[in-house]
Amino acid sequence: MDTSPDTSFVCPIIIEDDRTGLDTETIRRALRDNLLYIQGKLPELASKNDLYMALAYTIRDRLLQRWLTTQQTYLKKDVRTVCYLSAEFLVGPHLANNLINLGIYEQVQKAVSESGLKLEELIAQEEEPGLGNGGLGRLAACYLDSLSTLEIPAIGYGIRYEFGIFDQEIHDGWQVEITDKWLQYGNPWEIARPESSVEVKFGGYTESYTDENGNYRSRWIPDYVVKGIPYDTPILGYRVNTANTMRLWKSEACESFDFGRFNRGDYYGAVDNKVHSENISKVLYPNDEPIQGKELRLEQQYFFVSCSLQDLIRIHLYENPSLDNFHQKWSVQLNDTHPSVGVAELMRLLIDVHHFDWDKAWFITQNTFAYTNHTLLPEALEKWPLSIFGRLFPRLMEIIYEINYRFLDKIRIIYPHDDGKMSRLSIIDESGEKYVRMAHLACVGSQAINGVAALHTELLKKDVLRDFYELFPEKFSNKTNGVTPRRWMVSSNPRLTFAITEKIGENWIKHLEDLRGLENYVDDGGFRDSWRRIKYDIKADLANYIDKKVGIKVDPSTLFDVQVKRIHEYKRQHLNVLHIVTLYHRLKNNPNLDITPRTFIFGGKAAPGYFMAKLIIKLINSVAEVIDNDPTIGGRLKVVFLPDYNVTFGQRVYPAADLSEQISTAGKEASGTGNMKFSMNGSLTIGTLDGANIEIREEVGAENFFLFGLTTEEVYAKKAAGYNPQEYYYHNEELRAVLDLIGSGFFSRGDSSLFRPLVDNLIYNDPYMLLADYQSYIDCQEGVGWAYKDQEHWSRLAILNVARMGKFSSDRSIREYCEEIWRIQPVKIELPDYIQANA
Ligand code: H53
Numbered sequence: 001m002d003t004s005p006d007t008s009f010v011c012p013i014i015i016e017d018d019r020t021g022l023d024t025e026t027i028r029r030a031l032r033d034n035l036l037y038i039q040g041k042l043p044e045l046a047s048k049n050d051l052y053m054a055l056a057y058t059i060r061d062r063l064l065q066r067w068l069t070t071q072q073t074y075l076k077k078d079v080r081t082v083c084y085l086s087a088e089f090l091v092g093p094h095l096a097n098n099l100i101n102l103g104i105y106e107q108v109q110k111a112v113s114e115s116g117l118k119l120e121e122l123i124a125q126e127e128e129p130g131l132g133n134g135g136l137g138r139l140a141a142c143y144l145d146s147l148s149t150l151e152i153p154a155i156g157y158g159i160r161y162e163f164g165i166f167d168q169e170i171h172d173g174w175q176v177e178i179t180d181k182w183l184q185y186g187n188p189w190e191i192a193r194p195e196s197s198v199e200v201k202f203g204g205y206t207e208s209y210t211d212e213n214g215n216y217r218s219r220w221i222p223d224y225v226v227k228g229i230p231y232d233t234p235i236l237g238y239r240v241n242t243a244n245t246m247r248l249w250k251s252e253a254c255e256s257f258d259f260g261r262f263n264r265g266d267y268y269g270a271v272d273n274k275v276h277s278e279n280i281s282k283v284l285y286p287n288d289e290p291i292q293g294k295e296l297r298l299e300q301q302y303f304f305v306s307c308s309l310q311d312l313i314r315i316h317l318y319e320n321p322s323l324d325n326f327h328q329k330w331s332v333q334l335n336d337t338h339p340s341v342g343v344a345e346l347m348r349l350l351i352d353v354h355h356f357d358w359d360k361a362w363f364i365t366q367n368t369f370a371y372t373n374h375t376l377l378p379e380a381l382e383k384w385p386l387s388i389f390g391r392l393f394p395r396l397m398e399i400i401y402e403i404n405y406r407f408l409d410k411i412r413i414i415y416p417h418d419d420g421k422m423s424r425l426s427i428i429d430e431s432g433e434k435y436v437r438m439a440h441l442a443c444v445g446s447q448a449i450n451g452v453a454a455l456h457t458e459l460l461k462k463d464v465l466r467d468f469y470e471l472f473p474e475k476f477s478n479k480t481n482g483v484t485p486r487r488w489m490v491s492s493n494p495r496l497t498f499a500i501t502e503k504i505g506e507n508w509i510k511h512l513e514d515l516r517g518l519e520n521y522v523d524d525g526g527f528r529d530s531w532r533r534i535k536y537d538i539k540a541d542l543a544n545y546i547d548k549k550v551g552i553k554v555d556p557s558t559l560f561d562v563q564v565k566r567i568h569e570y571k572r573q574h575l576n577v578l579h580i581v582t583l584y585h586r587l588k589n590n591p592n593l594d595i596t597p598r599t600f601i602f603g604g605k606a607a608p609g610y611f612m613a614k615l616i617i618k619l620i621n622s623v624a625e626v627i628d629n630d631p632t633i634g635g636r637l638k639v640v641f642l643p644d645y646n647v648t649f650g651q652r653v654y655p656a657a658d659l660s661e662q663i664s665t666a667g668k669e670a671s672g673t674g675n676m677k678f679s680m681n682g683s684l685t686i687g688t689l690d691g692a693n694i695e696i697r698e699e700v701g702a703e704n705f706f707l708f709g710l711t712t713e714e715v716y717a718k719k720a721a722g723y724n725p726q727e728y729y730y731h732n733e734e735l736r737a738v739l740d741l742i743g744s745g746f747f748s749r750g751d752s753s754l755f756r757p758l759v760d761n762l763i764y765n766d767p768y769m770l771l772a773d774y775q776s777y778i779d780c781q782e783g784v785g786w787a788y789k790d791q792e793h794w795s796r797l798a799i800l801n802v803a804r805m806g807k808f809s810s811d812r813s814i815r816e817y818c819e820e821i822w823r824i825q826p827v828k829i830e831l832p833d834y835i836q837a838n839a
Helices: 026-035 050-078 096-100 103-115 117-122 136-150 259-263 269-279 295-318 342-354 358-368 386-392 394-414 417-427 440-443 454-464 465-469 485-492 494-504 512-521 524-551 573-589 611-628 649-658 674-680 692-699 712-720 727-732 735-741 756-764 770-788 791-803 810-822
Strands: 081-085 154-159 168-170 173-176 196-204 205-210 216-221 226-235 243-253 330-335 369-372 382-385 436-437 447-451 474-478 561-565 599-605 637-639 659-662 683-689
Touching: 026 050, 026 103, 026 599, 050 081, 050 103, 050 226, 050 243, 050 494, 081 136, 081 295, 081 485, 081 561, 081 810, 096 103, 096 117, 096 226, 096 485, 096 637, 096 791, 103 117, 103 243, 117 168, 117 173, 136 154, 136 226, 136 485, 136 810, 154 295, 154 394, 168 205, 205 394, 216 342, 216 394, 226 269, 226 295, 226 756, 243 269, 243 295, 243 659, 259 342, 259 465, 295 330, 295 342, 295 386, 295 659, 330 342, 330 358, 330 791, 330 810, 342 369, 342 394, 358 447, 369 440, 386 394, 394 440, 417 465, 417 599, 436 440, 440 447, 447 454, 447 485, 447 810, 454 465, 454 474, 454 692, 474 659, 485 674, 494 512, 494 524, 524 561, 524 637, 524 649, 524 683, 524 791, 561 649, 573 637, 573 735, 573 770, 611 756, 649 683, 659 674, 674 683, 674 791, 683 770, 727 735, 727 756, 727 770, 727 810, 735 756, 735 770, 756 770
Parallel strands: 081 154, 081 330, 154 243, 330 369, 369 447, 447 474, 561 599, 561 659, 599 637, 659 683
Antiparallel strands: 168 173, 196 226, 205 216, 226 243, 382 436
C-alpha cells in the first residue's frame, strides 16, 4: 500500500463551516451531527459519554485546521524545533482546556444546554490520560501548553501506555491498585498515524563488514524487531493558532503471527513475538523516584527514543538534503535520564545508517541534546547493569564504550594520574557489578545541563554532578520549574479567575507577572470580602465532594490544611501526621484548649512496592478514623484521605486549600510544582527551605510564608556529625508521647505491631530527619493557627501570595529554555481566511 503523500490531489479543500465555526448555533449543529455520524446515536438514546464523545470530536475538528496549518507553516518556514523527549506526559483531561484555549467556553456551554445537560457534566466524563506518575510528567504537560502558547515550534515525544498510572482505592485504610483502562471507551483526541511507523531493534549481535566503498562498518543483527506506531494529539496554545504535536508511540509486532512456528505445531509460540512486542507500551511503571530497574522499563526507554529519533531524521530529510545541519534544526531535551539512551542511539543512526564518521556524528549529537536533571536522591540516579544493557542493545553498548573511551582519554590529559576522578566520571560504573550510568551519558552527550530550581542546581554543581561541573561549568544552568496558569488557575478556578480579571483585566493569563496589579487591592476591604466568599464557596464544593466520595462531613469554615503529592518518606506526610496526633493529644489532655479547627486533607499514590509509603497511607486513615469517632474532639480536627489523587482531583483541591504543606527534608525535593499551584490559588505555604519553596518565599515575601525546619547545610552538618534521632525522642516529652501513642496500637485497634516499623524507623534511623524538624514544625503550625483566626490578615497574605506568583508560570520557564538552551524563536501561525479566528 502506498502511504506517501500524493501531490496530484492538491486542491483547495472546501471546509464545512460545521467543522470550524465557533458560534453557538454552529457548535450545536456540529454536536448533533457528530452524535449521529461518529457515535452512531440518536439524541434520545445517547448516554452522557456519547455526548461527551460527540463534543470532543466537535472540538477536535476545530483544532485540526490549526494543527495542520501549524505543521505546514513549520515545514514551509524551515524552522528550528524543540523536541521534548519524556517517558511521561501527565496531560490531564483535554476538553475544558481546549475550550478555554480556543476561547469558546461560553458558546459551548450554551450549545450543550440544549441537550438538557451542563457542560461541566460532560467535562467530568473525560477519562484523564494518566501517562505519568507525578511532578516530572506533569511538568512535561505544562511545558507543552506553554510551548504552544508562546508559539514555539515543538514536538513532545513519549509512550502511549495502554495502562497509565493505576487507580487508587482505599480498602480498610490500605491502598489497593486498580488497572487504569483509560482507553476502553476510545480516545477522541488522538489520531493514529500507522503510515509513519518505524522499526526498533532489540537483542542479537553486531558484526563488522566492509561496504561497497571499502569502508569498515558495523551492523546490528537483532534478535527481534518491534514496530512503533505514532498516535498524535494536538496541543493548542492559549488564544493563538499554534497547535503543536504530542506524538506518543505504541509498540506492535512487525508480524503478529509466526507461521513457521505455527506450522511446526508451536501454536502458542506463534504469537509470542506479538505478545512481547505489545508488552513494551502496555503499562506505565508506577514508581516516581527511584524508578525500578526492570528490563522492560529499559526496553520502553529505548523503544520510544529510537522511534522518536528516527522520526526526526525522517522529517529532517524531507526538508533537507542531508543530516549535516541536524543540530541546527532540532534541539532535543532529555526529560531526566529516562531518554538518555538517545545519545548513543543518535550516534548509531548517524554512523551505521547514515554513514557519518565518528567525529562529525559526535559533534551533531552533542549539539543536539540538552539534559534536565530532576532529582538529588542518590537512589534515583538511573543506572543499568551492563549485562542487561549489552544483551538488549549490543550495538549501543559498543558505541557507549567508544564514547567513554574517548571521553576518558580527554579526562586523563586534564587530570593526569587522578584515577579517582576517572572512575567517578566514567559512564561505566566499574566499582562492583558493572553499570551504565545514564546521567553520565546524558552529561557527556549534551550541550546543556540544568536543574529545576535554584537550590537544586547549586546542589547538582556541588554534589551530585560536581565532577562534571568542574569539567564543563559552561554547560550548567538553572531553569526553575513553572506551571501553566491556563490549567491551574483559569480552568480549575474560574471564580478566582473572574475576580482577578474583573480588577486587572485578562492579560495576566498570558503574562502572569501582571498579577502584581492585585497588590493595589490588598487594602480594599470589599475585595478581601469577596475573596473570602469565593474561597468559602470553593471549600464548600470540595466539602460536598468529600462527603460524596468518602462519606466524611467537613466544615468549610475550618482551615483546610492540604498535602497532596506522591507518598514518599522524603516528602514527610508522616511529619504532618505527627502534628495531627500532637493536636489530638493536646485536646485529649485539655479538652477546652483553644485551637483553630482544621480539616487535614491528604491525597497521593504510593509506589505499589514501597512498603513504608503504603504504611503511611494506612496511618493517615487510621488516625482519621479514631479522631472522627472521638466525640470529645467535636469536629475541631478532621482528617481525610482522598483516594486516587490525579490531575482532575488536583484541579479541585488546589483552589480550596488554605494551607499548602511543602515539608520535605531540605535538599531532597528538586523543585516541587504543587507548591506553585497552591500559592497561585491563594493558599499560604508552610514549608522548609527546599526546592522551589525557597524561590516562592523570596517572591511572596518572608512575612507571607510559614517557614520551619533545618536548612540543607544544617541537614548535611547534622548527618556528618552522626545524627541520632533518639536524642529528640528522649528529650522532647510531647514528641515521645505522640510516637508512643502511635506505637502503642491506639490507632490500630490495639495492634501495637502495625505501625512499629514506621515508629522504630523514626526513633532509630530517621533518614529524613522528622524528629529533628518536629518542634520547629509544631511551633510554626501554631503560628499558622493563630494567623488564621485573623481572617482579614489571612486574606491579605493570600492575595499577596497570588499577586507575587508571576515567576512561576511555565511560560517564564519555557522562555528561559528557548533563550538560553534551545535558541528557538516563536513562529506566528496564520490561519487561512476561511477559518474563523479564535474567539
Ligand atoms: O520532578 C519534578 C520536581 C520534583 C521531582 C520530580 C521527579 C519525578 O516526578 C520523577 C522522577 C524524578 O527524578 C523527579 O521530585 O521535585 O518538581 C519536576 O521537575
